[in-house]
Each structure stands twice: as C-alpha cells, then as structure tokens.
Amino acid sequence: DAGVTQSPTHLIKTRGQQVTLRCSPKSGHDTVSWYQQALGQGPQFIFQYYEEEERQRGNFPDRFSGHQFPNYSSELNVNALLLGDSALYLCASSLRVGEQYFGPGTRLTVT
Amino acid sequence: GEDVEQSLFLSVREGDSSVINCTYTDSSSTYLYWYKQEPGAGLQLLTYIFSNMDMKQDQRLTVLLNKKDKHLSLRIADTQTGDSAIYFCAEATGGYQKVTFGTGTKLQVIP
Numbered sequence: 001d002a003g004v005t006q007s008p009t010h011l012i013k014t015r016g017q018q019v020t021l022r023c024s025p026k027s028g029h030d031t032v033s034w035y036q037q038a039l040g041q042g043p044q045f046i047f048q049y050y051e052e053e054e055r056q057r058g059n060f061p062d063r064f065s066g067h068q069f070p071n072y073s074s075e076l077n078v079n080a081l082l083l084g085d086s087a088l089y090l091c092a093s094s095l096r097v098g099e100q101y102f103g104p105g106t107r108l109t110v111t
Numbered sequence: 112g113e114d115v116e117q118s119l120f121l122s123v124r125e126g127d128s129s130v131i132n133c134t135y136t137d138s139s140s141t142y143l144y145w146y147k148q149e150p151g152a153g154l155q156l157l158t159y160i161f162s163n164m165d166m167k168q169d170q171r172l173t174v175l176l177n178k179k180d181k182h183l184s185l186r187i188a189d190t191q192t193g194d195s196a197i198y199f200c201a202e203a204t205g206g207y208q209k210v211t212f213g214t215g216t217k218l219q220v221i222p
Contacts, residue, residue, distance in 0.1 A: 004153075033210070042115075042199055042212035043154070056209055090153055092210075100210060102146075102154040 002027065004093050004103035012109045013081050021076045021106045025093030031055075032074040033100065034066060035090040043090055049074050078108075086110045115213035117200055122219045129187040131216045133200030136181060140202040143176060145185045148197045148215070157185070157198075187218075195220045 005024045013019050025032050031050045035043035045058035049068035068074045072093075078085055086109050094100040114136040123129045135143070140162050146154040160167045160174045160183075167174045173186040187194055197215040204211065 035212075040214075042201075042214045045209055045211065048209070056205070058209070092154075094208075099156065099159070100144075100208075101156060104153040 004029075004091060004101055006089075006091050006103040006106050008106060009104070010107045010109075012111060014111055015081055015083060017081050018077065018079045019081060019108060021078075021089050021091075021108070023074045023076070023091030023093075023103060025072050025074070025091075026101050029093035029095045029101075030072050031094045032068060032072065033092045033094070034074070034076045035092065036060070036085075037088040037090055037105070039087070046076070081110045083110050115200055115202055115211055117198075117213040117216045119214070120217050120219070122221060123190050124221050125190060125192055127190055129185075129190045129194070129218055129220075131185045131187075131198050131200075131218065133183040133185075133213055134181055135183065135200070135202045135211075137202060137204050137211075138178075138181065140204050141208065142203040143174075143183050144199075144201040144203070144210070145172075145174065146199040146201060146212075148199065150196075154199065190218075190220050192220045192222055194218060 007022045033048040034046040037043040046060050047057040048055045052068045063079045065077045088105040090105045091103045092100045117133045144159040145157045171188045175184045199215045200213040
C-alpha cells in the first residue's frame with residue numbers, strides 16, 4: 001500500500017513565476033491538507049480539501065490556491081512567487097479524524 | 112487562537128529515557144499528536160492521544176496529557192541513536208481538525 005506521494009521532489013523557480021505541486025493521498029484517504037515548512041520551523045497549515053472543496057484555510061494569501069480531483073489527489077498552486085515562499089511543502093492525507101499521514105514533501109527554492 | 116510551544120533542544124545518552132515537553136493554548140483541542148522528522152524527510156506520525164485521555168502507551172513511547180495545565184509530554188524509553196531527530200507536538204482543533212504544530216524539539220542521542 002503506497003503512502004502519501006508528492007511530486008516533484010525539488011523545484012527551483014524565479015521570483016514572479018507560478019508553481020504547481022502535486023500530491024496523491026494514501027489509498028482510501030479522502031482528505032488532503034497542505035502545509036508550508038520554512039527552514040527551522042514547524043509546518044504551517046495552508047488549507048484542507050475534502051470532496052473537491054476547500055474546507056478550511058490558514059493565514060496564507062490568495063496567491064496560494066489548490067484543487068482536489070475526484071480521485072482525491074490534490075494540487076497546490078502558488079502565483080507570483082516571492083523569495084519568502086522558499087520552503088518544504090508538505091501534503092498530508094487522512095480518512096478518520098486523528099490519523100493524518102504526511103508525504104516526503106517538495107522542496108521549493110525561489111531565486 | 113492556537114499556539115503550541117516546545118523547548119528547542121534535548122540531549123540524552125543512549126539507553127536513557129527522553130522526555131519531550133509541549134504546551135498548547137487552545138482548550139478545545141480534540142487530538143494531540145507527536146510527529147518525528149529526520150533530516151530532509153517528511154513527518155512520521157509517532158502517536159496521538161484523544162483529549163479525554165490522560166495517558167497512552169505504545170511500545171517504547173508514553174504520552175502523558177495534563178489537560179488542566181495544557182501540557183503534553185512524550186517519553187521515549189531506552190533511547191537509541193536512531194531516535195535522533197526533530198520531534199513536533201501538534202494539536203487539532205475545530206470541527207475540521209485544523210492542525211497546529213510547535214516549532215519542534217531536536218533530540219540528540221549521545222552513544
């Protein structure tokens with residue numbers, strides 16, 4: 001049984017560009033959450049998707065948007081990239097409350 | 112709002128017990144988690160406790176919850192060098208289980 005997978009592993013972008021990160025949840029999981037983890041910090045909640053809808057959102061600007069597909073996989077899009085968007089982006093999936101499993105993350109570097 | 116605090120660093124000798132502490136502010140927390148993160152990796156769910164429990168034991172791991180003081184601890188018995196990592200405490204709040212993480216405690220195990 002595959003766990004949570006994310007692609008790409010690493011990404012380098014230039015300021016002002018746009019980026020799309022992808023996540024496939026653990027088999028059977030229907031809820032996907034995205035987190036941003038800056039170096040030396042704990043993960044910060046970006047948003048959560050359930051039944052293809054954004055169910056709740058953290059304190060991130062509208063430049064951060066997402067999508068969930070009928071097969072429960074998800075994308076995170078970031079527009080107009082800033083240097084401060086450089087971070088590890090983590091996807092987590094869950095089915096039942098209490099068990100949230102994380103993928104290995106995508107390391108985004110903005111130059 | 113939610114806030115989770117942890118000490119930054121803990122050093123123990125191999126074979127000793129480690130105790131990592133965490134305090135949180137939101138009294139409506141439903142679940143409290145401990146995650147482990149090794150360098151360059153995603154987060155591994157170690158264990159979690161429901162907010163109406165006082166203690167949970169899982170092999171070498173013991174979680175203690177003092178809801179009155181909003182204090183959570185993780186005890187690792189017989190600490191091994193492979194336990195060296197950053198440990199994150201996190202709480203889930205709200206109907207949709209938004210998860211807030213602490214800044215992490217770096218555990219160093221000395222052989």
